[in-house]
Amino acid sequence: MKLDLRRITEELIPVFDTAGLESINLYKKGLKIEIKNDGSPVSNGDLKVNELICKKIKKLTPKIPIISEETVNLKEKNKNSIFWLIDPIDGTKEYISGKDEYTLNAALVIDKKPVVGLVGVPKKKQLFYSYGIGKSFVKENNNEMKINCKKKDGRKNIVALSSTSKPSEIIIKKLKEYSVSSISKVASSYKFCLIANGTFDIYAAKERANEWDYAAGHAVAENAGAIITTLDNQPFLYGKEDYRNPSLLMLRSKNLND
Numbered sequence: 001m002k003l004d005l006r007r008i009t010e011e012l013i014p015v016f017d018t019a020g021l022e023s024i025n026l027y028k029k030g031l032k033i034e035i036k037n038d039g040s041p042v043s044n045g046d047l048k049v050n051e052l053i054c055k056k057i058k059k060l061t062p063k064i065p066i067i068s069e070e071t072v073n074l075k076e077k078n079k080n081s082i083f084w085l086i087d088p089i090d091g092t093k094e095y096i097s098g099k100d101e102y103t104l105n106a107a108l109v110i111d112k113k114p115v116v117g118l119v120g121v122p123k124k125k126q127l128f129y130s131y132g133i134g135k136s137f138v139k140e141n142n143n144e145m146k147i148n149c150k151k152k153d154g155r156k157n158i159v160a161l162s163s164t165s166k167p168s169e170i171i172i173k174k175l176k177e178y179s180v181s182s183i184s185k186v187a188s189s190y191k192f193c194l195i196a197n198g199t200f201d202i203y204a205a206k207e208r209a210n211e212w213d214y215a216a217g218h219a220v221a222e223n224a225g226a227i228i229t230t231l232d233n234q235p236f237l238y239g240k241e242d243y244r245n246p247s248l249l250m251l252r253s254k255n256l257n258d
Helices: 005-029 046-060 092-096 171-177 190-196 211-223
Strands: 034-035 041-043 066-068 082-090 103-110 114-122 126-128 136-141 144-148 158-161 182-185 202-205 227-229 248-251
Touching: 005 046, 005 103, 005 114, 005 126, 041 046, 041 082, 041 092, 046 066, 046 103, 046 171, 066 103, 066 211, 082 092, 082 190, 082 211, 103 211, 114 211, 126 190, 136 182, 158 190, 190 202, 190 211, 190 248, 211 227, 211 248
Parallel strands: 066 082, 158 182, 158 202
Antiparallel strands: 034 041, 082 103, 103 114, 114 126, 126 136, 136 144, 202 248, 227 248
């Protein structure tokens, strides 16, 4: 199957813009919230964003299966070598509480690697996207700019991201190996984007979340130059039958002092 990854990505950008605005409008109107079987919340905002993104993807790539957090059947094993991973709103709790770090996510996985990724951050008016190595961009206030993992603002210290305010001892130990001077808590796949644009240096996490939580951000960061492996330095791959993520180590570059 020959795919024009750039065209597919660029045709999804307007849909992400629309879906992002829709998520804000629905929040302003007052969200309808339900609790899923796993105990996590889902809102009508999640479902509307999912509908908009999936509808466009089906038109662009009708033969490629779509696996979305909101419609996946976890009892069915994933046997696909090429598929979309959608997390319409990553950070639903942040979204529901009116915070600004929730993201809209879509990734195209081919042979276990996310090759296309789009991460919308509606409240920050940002959209990160990528369709190949060296082809990662951010669209912000209608300006588009290529991004890479070069350290921002000439800072000398090494700064880390965490998904929790109190990282485990395993994670603290790993961060100490890299002489990290501070750790900031950031929600959702926005973490990947903050390493892709050089704002932060490192993110380490134990096994957590599902493939759709990471894939879009993974594509943006890795294509911008980040090194992404498991904590024990194994390749971080997608297409596992149960969709569960292994541990994660994401570095802005091999030498974080560069």
